[in-house]
Amino acid sequence: MTAPHAISVHDIHKRYGDRDVLRGVSFDVPRGQVFALLGPNGAGKTTLIRILTTLIRADSGTAHVLGHDLAREAPRVRELISVTGQYASVDEELTGLENLVMIGRLLGRTRSAASERAGELLAEFGLTDAASRRVGHYSGGMRRRLDLAAGLIDSPPVIFLDEPTTGMDTRSRGALWDVVTRLAGQGKTVFLTTQYLEEADVLADRVAVLDAGAIVASGTAADLKRQVGSESIELVLDDGTTVREVTDGDPERVREVLNRLHHRGRVVRTFSVQAPTLDDAFLALTGHTTTDRKLP
Ligand SMILES: Nc1ncnc2c1ncn2[C@@H]1O[C@H](COP(=O)(O)OP(=O)(O)OP(=O)(O)O)[C@@H](O)[C@H]1O
Incomplete structure (x- = not known):
């Protein structure tokens, strides 16, 4: 046994x-x-x-x-x-x-x-x-x-x-x-x-x-x-909103995010690269963040 x-x-x-x-x-x-x-x-x-x-x-x-x-x-x-x-x-x-x-x-x-x-x-x-x-x-x-x-x-x-x-x-x-x-x-x-x-x-x-x-x-x-990705970028836009995206250290994916924002006429004020947080993990694994879902 x-x-x-x-x-x-x-x-x-x-x-x-x-x-x-x-x-x-x-x-x-x-x-x-x-x-x-x-x-x-x-x-x-x-x-x-x-x-x-x-x-x-x-x-x-x-x-x-x-x-x-x-x-x-x-x-x-x-x-x-x-x-x-x-x-x-x-x-x-x-x-x-x-x-x-x-x-x-x-x-x-x-x-x-x-x-x-x-x-x-x-x-x-x-x-x-x-x-x-x-x-x-x-x-x-x-x-x-x-x-x-x-x-x-x-x-x-x-x-x-x-x-x-x-x-x-x-x-x-x-x-x-x-x-x-x-x-x-x-x-x-x-x-x-x-x-x-x-x-x-x-x-x-x-x-x-x-x-x-x-x-x-x-x-x-x-x-x-x-499953979550190794790296995220966090961008703060000129109106103060924050955009986070998992990019996995791939410059192409960073470029895609910047292009998308540019086409929408949004101006990026600051840019930082971060390790994934619990929120990133939840978003990747469950499709929602830790805060936007209440217990049933
Ligand atoms: N004795 C209790 N009576 C009623 N509801 C309870 C009781 N203990 C926990 N709960 C509820 O059960 C849910 C889970 O609580 P629990 O403390 O296990 O969560 P947790 O993941 O440990 O969170 P935290 O990080 O806040 O400790 C919560 O909604 C809480 O309000």
């Missing part, structure tokens, strides 16, 4: 009132991979994480973590996972070190074992210098890293991160990306949700795109980018 996948999701449905938030979601995450669920606000990402971490139940469908059925073996699943949400859950009144020691003690470690593990994690997450500072004085990025460290005291094999870098500046985002890369290097399976195409591209072995509760595309980031 082959070893079960780290995460296996089959035909999950979830409805709130008359709103179908998840509409038959299925995918597998092999062990030791980083999997990114990419989608805009309200797509259903947090709802799916809450289901997979046993906080809420799906209306129908099945899901397994390392072969354990979420519906029948929730306590076992909880031993195998850690989950870090969008809001830090550590105590602001305590120092970083005190927070981790306290959680270690709650998990049944002796004081010296808890301190030792806390020291290891603080070092691993670049927080040693801030160990004896109160968390209330940490930056958002430092808190998020401490929060993630708090979930890793017992070194669970499967790690869920809900939008781990939303609202972070570029430096904190880079620091968190390093942490995720290191966890993957240790053989952990990481499931993360994100609104950033670039984040999925940098971190994930496989990406699934969630749109209004359904997976509309999945594959490697390279597969996805092939």
Whole structure:
């Protein structure tokens, strides 16, 4: 028998009132991979994480973590996972070190074992210098890293991160990306949700795109980018309107866009070349942008 996948999701449905938030979601995450669920606000990402971490139940469908059925073996699943949400859950009144020691003690470690593990994690997450500072004085990025460290005291094999870098500046985002890369290097399976195409591209072995509760595309980031195109141009016209087009680095396609605007008598004020955004991906994959479609 082959070893079960780290995460296996089959035909999950979830409805709130008359709103179908998840509409038959299925995918597998092999062990030791980083999997990114990419989608805009309200797509259903947090709802799916809450289901997979046993906080809420799906209306129908099945899901397994390392072969354990979420519906029948929730306590076992909880031993195998850690989950870090969008809001830090550590105590602001305590120092970083005190927070981790306290959680270690709650998990049944002796004081010296808890301190030792806390020291290891603080070092691993670049927080040693801030160990004896109160968390209330940490930056958002430092808190998020401490929060993630708090979930890793017992070194669970499967790690869920809900939008781990939303609202972070570029430096904190880079620091968190390093942490995720290191966890993957240790053989952990990481499931993360994100609104950033670039984040999925940098971190994930496989990406699934969630749109209004359904997976509309999945594959490697390279597969996805092939469908989306590698480059877009953004033009601001003299009346202030913005035009974006995927051009894939092809000068001919840039010329076509400029000619078209010229024939329509439009004057281009500025011109920039950009990597595709989540909006470009959505437009290419679904025919609509992230904002022009509401849930059914
Ligand atoms: N407990 C709830 N009761 C009713 N509706 C809910 C509940 N939780 C989520 N929803 C709705 O389900 C939809 C999906 O929400 P969800 O939080 O899963 O999206 P998301 O992709 O994580 O977005 P975000 O990036 O905003 O967290 C939203 O329209 C939300 O309003």
